[in-house]
Amino acid sequence: MTQAKDEIKIGGLGASRKRVEDNRFIRGKGRYVDDIVLPGMLHMEILRSPLAHARIVSIDTSKAWAIPGVRLVLTGEMMATRNLAWMPTLSYDTQAVLATDKVRFQGQEVACVVADDPYIAKDACEAIVVEYEALPVIVNPTQAVAQGAPLIRDDKDNQHDNVIYNWEVGDKEATDRAFAQADRVSKLELHYPRSHPSPIECCGSIADFDRSTSKLTVYMTSQAPHVIRAAVALVSELPEHMIRIISPDLGGGFGNKVPIYPGYVMSILASILLERPVKWIEDKTGNLISTGFARDVYLKGELALRNDGKILGVRMHTDADHGAFFSDAQPSKFKIGLMHSAFSCYDIPAAHLTAQGVYTNKAPGGVAYRCSFRVTEAMYFQERMVQAAADDLGMDQAEFRRRNFVRDDDFPHRTPFGFLTDSGQYGKCLDVGLEAIGYADFLREKEEAKKRGRLLGIGISTMTEPLGAGNSREYDILGMKMFDSAQLRVHMTGKAILRTGAKTQGQGHETTWAQIVAHELGMPAEDILVEEGDTDNTPFGLGTYASRSTPVAGAAVAMVSRKIRAKARKIAAHLLEVSEEDIEWELGRFYIRSSPERGVSIQECAMAAYSNMPDGMEPGLENVAYYDPPNLTWPFACYIATVEVDPVTGVWDVLRVVAVDDCGVRINPMVVEGQIMGGLTEAYAMASMQFITFDAQGNCVGSNYMDYLLPTAWETPGYELHEVVTPCPHHPIGAKGIGECATVGGPAAFVNAVMDALKGTGVRNIDMPLLPDRVYEALTKRHDVSGAPPVKTDD
Numbered sequence: 001m002t003q004a005k006d007e008i009k010i011g012g013l014g015a016s017r018k019r020v021e022d023n024r025f026i027r028g029k030g031r032y033v034d035d036i037v038l039p040g041m042l043h044m045e046i047l048r049s050p051l052a053h054a055r056i057v058s059i060d061t062s063k064a065w066a067i068p069g070v071r072l073v074l075t076g077e078m079m080a081t082r083n084l085a086w087m088p089t090l091s092y093d094t095q096a097v098l099a100t101d102k103v104r105f106q107g108q109e110v111a112c113v114v115a116d117d118p119y120i121a122k123d124a125c126e127a128i129v130v131e132y133e134a135l136p137v138i139v140n141p142t143q144a145v146a147q148g149a150p151l152i153r154d155d156k157d158n159q160h161d162n163v164i165y166n167w168e169v170g171d172k173e174a175t176d177r178a179f180a181q182a183d184r185v186s187k188l189e190l191h192y193p194r195s196h197p198s199p200i201e202c203c204g205s206i207a208d209f210d211r212s213t214s215k216l217t218v219y220m221t222s223q224a225p226h227v228i229r230a231a232v233a234l235v236s237e238l239p240e241h242m243i244r245i246i247s248p249d250l251g252g253g254f255g256n257k258v259p260i261y262p263g264y265v266m267s268i269l270a271s272i273l274l275e276r277p278v279k280w281i282e283d284k285t286g287n288l289i290s291t292g293f294a295r296d297v298y299l300k301g302e303l304a305l306r307n308d309g310k311i312l313g314v315r316m317h318t319d320a321d322h323g324a325f326f327s328d329a330q331p332s333k334f335k336i337g338l339m340h341s342a343f344s345c346y347d348i349p350a351a352h353l354t355a356q357g358v359y360t361n362k363a364p365g366g367v368a369y370r371c372s373f374r375v376t377e378a379m380y381f382q383e384r385m386v387q388a389a390a391d392d393l394g395m396d397q398a399e400f401r402r403r404n405f406v407r408d409d410d411f412p413h414r415t416p417f418g419f420l421t422d423s424g425q426y427g428k429c430l431d432v433g434l435e436a437i438g439y440a441d442f443l444r445e446k447e448e449a450k451k452r453g454r455l456l457g458i459g460i461s462t463m464t465e466p467l468g469a470g471n472s473r474e475y476d477i478l479g480m481k482m483f484d485s486a487q488l489r490v491h492m493t494g495k496a497i498l499r500t501g502a503k504t505q506g507q508g509h510e511t512t513w514a515q516i517v518a519h520e521l522g523m524p525a526e527d528i529l530v531e532e533g534d535t536d537n538t539p540f541g542l543g544t545y546a547s548r549s550t551p552v553a554g555a556a557v558a559m560v561s562r563k564i565r566a567k568a569r570k571i572a573a574h575l576l577e578v579s580e581e582d583i584e585w586e587l588g589r590f591y592i593r594s595s596p597e598r599g600v601s602i603q604e605c606a607m608a609a610y611s612n613m614p615d616g617m618e619p620g621l622e623n624v625a626y627y628d629p630p631n632l633t634w635p636f637a638c639y640i641a642t643v644e645v646d647p648v649t650g651v652w653d654v655l656r657v658v659a660v661d662d663c664g665v666r667i668n669p670m671v672v673e674g675q676i677m678g679g680l681t682e683a684y685a686m687a688s689m690q691f692i693t694f695d696a697q698g699n700c701v702g703s704n705y706m707d708y709l710l711p712t713a714w715e716t717p718g719y720e721l722h723e724v725v726t727p728c729p730h731h732p733i734g735a736k737g738i739g740e741c742a743t744v745g746g747p748a749a750f751v752n753a754v755m756d757a758l759k760g761t762g763v764r765n766i767d768m769p770l771l772p773d774r775v776y777e778a779l780t781k782r783h784d785v786s787g788a789p790p791v792k793t794d795d
């Protein structure tokens with residue numbers, strides 16, 4: 001039997017092993033924060049601001065205190081006496097835990113109540129009387145930088161306007177020269193609207209401070225429990241070893257569960273004050289209105305073009321609306337996430353990006369919703385600009401991309417903004433996609449349909465994106481270097497337990513990490529239990545977001561397995577009574593090179609590690625690996641959508657979607673396909689229906705599932721999936737990340753398709769979501785349609 005077949009048998013690399021975690025999930029046996037009940041537990045509810053910008057004149061909590069069952073009412077003033085009214089954010093800013101001076105966005109936390117049950121706590125919140133003095137409201141970057149704009153962050157000593165940062169990257173002079181040499185310049189202005197990761201499970205925590213042991217245990221919805229433990233230690237001055245963060249099963253995260261929210265902090269303080277466990281479970285409106293939004297970036301982009309289709313240079317300016325606090329997690333060196341990963345798959349000599357970030361009276365935003373920092377925006381802008389440029393040149397959009405792709409023999413390649421990409425077959429991916437969709441036939445069909453008044457369109461989105469931060473030289477969060485870890489203990493009977501610093505939220509780590517160990521050690525995957533999310537029992541890691549788990553923690557799993565194998569080899573030599581140099585390895589077995597029939601299994605080595613180890617060898621078979629990747633991984637994807645737009649109503653339907661993903665070696669093809677389908681569904685949702693915005697008073701429009709739509713199986717199109725495999729040259733098993741690729745690359749495919757259907761109308765852009773009324777407006781009035789707030793809510 002070949003090694004590949006043996007591997008599939010034991011559930012190793014390439015096996016479409018069913019997800020082991022689904023055994024409990026489909027039986028309703030998952031254990032989420034809200035399922036946990038501790039003896040003597042109290043319940044916390046939060047009072048939120050109805051106004052987006054207002055001075056707090058007074059807060060009267062007397063009626064709330066008088067309600068039977070109320071144990072604690074906290075206000076900002078009380079938090080301030082403990083120096084906890086403000087907390088640091090993951091981007092070196094500060095964020096109010098409870099408002100003291102003024103509220104800065106609708107939904108901001110103003111007070112909280114702890115009571116015997118959540119209903120009493122909610123009633124008591126309603127009994128708190130807050131007097132506000134309304135202030136002028138800012139809901140977009142233009143208003144934020146306008147002369148005379150009200151100062152949102154007057155709490156900060158050196159903040160005299162609403163600008164958070166100005167940042168630039170690239171070579172301005174070289175880019176100016178490229179534009180001077182261009183035959184023509186293609187321009188596009190866009191807004192990538194706010195969206196919300198909207199996990200089905202909202203945020204929540206149970207803080208349990210035990211005075212007798214001085215230990216604080218917090219069950220919480222966190223994608224990065226170790227980062228939270230370090231942050232709590234730094235803010236609370238509790239010793240780090242006396243803090244235990246447990247992230248149990250998570251009902252999705254998508255970036256929403258990376259930041260530290262005031263609710264977590266207040267439940268911790270309440271538990272310390274009351275010496276009882278305190279549970280806080282956010283409701284859906286609370287989640288949509290106040291926790292980490294994503295995107296909300298404006299772009300002005302220009303491409304310098306030669307008439308033959310060569311891109312000579314790119315200029316981008318982005319304005320990012322971060323809301324009232326700059327609180328998204330991002331590497332400290334890159335102010336606007338990794339926006340400058342744009343155009344990495346194209347061979348462009350010169351590029352320059354300027355970026356400004358501003359405060360507005362909106363909930364803190366900019367979290368990486370299923371993406372690496374700002375990569376989703378970067379790829380959307382890139383692919384929308386590429387299509388507009390192809391149209392401007394009158395060139396076929398596929399051919400235009402092919403002409404500008406980095407070629408297969410050009411790696412390693414320095415991208416226009418300075419990243420180093422190391423592998424890819426971009427042209428091949430595109431070709432597989434075009435073949436699958438039947439490109440030439442569709443173009444003919446489209447022309448025929450046009451003659452009969454039907455509007456068909458085809459949209460392509462091709463992109464490579466950086467997944468897997470670190471390396472630690474360049475990537476850190478709050479100074480914490482971005483690496484990850486795995487700890488593997490093989491028991492004497494050959495069964496094993498693996499623990500990592502990552503935290504699955506539905507991605508299937510319990511299944512796929514075991515497959516990596518199976519590949520490295522030849523043990524059946526079912527013999528390996530995977531655990532994550534408990535800081536007392538897992539090695540330090542930066543957590544799961546930005547599809548970094550496979551590139552970093554997954555690599556650590558391979559490396560720790562290799563350490564185990566190295567020790568097992570010594571044991572095998574001892575058992576076989578030969579020197580280590582005479583030992584060979586095949587999947588799951590060591591044998592003597594000169595007599596291959598004489599060998600020992602990895603399980604026999606495990607038994608000997610506890611019962612018959614060589615003299616002088618430390619007993620046991622256990623190790624830990626911390627993995628600091630040499631580079632990011634660069635998966636590539638080609639997404640193609642075809643649509644039909646109804647010219648009478650503006651309604652558009654998806655006809656077909658083809659996805660070609662190259663994420664290197666696939667650990668579990670079925671899990672990978674699930675990731676791609678989920679990502680495409682989120683992409684389709686953002687492109688077509690998800691609408692969460694603000695009116696002129698800063699009221700959040702779309703803060704419930706009546707307005708902010710999640711696509712069901714009914715609306716979701718079918719997907720045709722294909723693959724290309726270019727192993728990552730530096731990852732121990734050749735894998736690249738995949739979790740977010742389709743969310744990142746997908747939106748442009750849908751929007752490009754609709755814009756292609758509208759080609760010739762003079763419309764260059766409709767902002768997402770492409771709601772039928774926006775498409776209708778573009779079709780009938782023949783102008784671009786902006787989705788930027790404020791939106792009208794009074795008619």
Ligand code: CDP
Pocket residue numbers: 507508509512513544545546547548549550551554663664665666667668669671672675735736737738739740
């Ligand atoms: O960090 P996150 O888990 O969200 O993303 P990921 O590292 O891209 O992995 C998502 C899921 O796909 C995990 O279960 C991975 O093990 C799996 N995967 C895979 O089977 N093969 C790959 N080449 C990449 C990911």
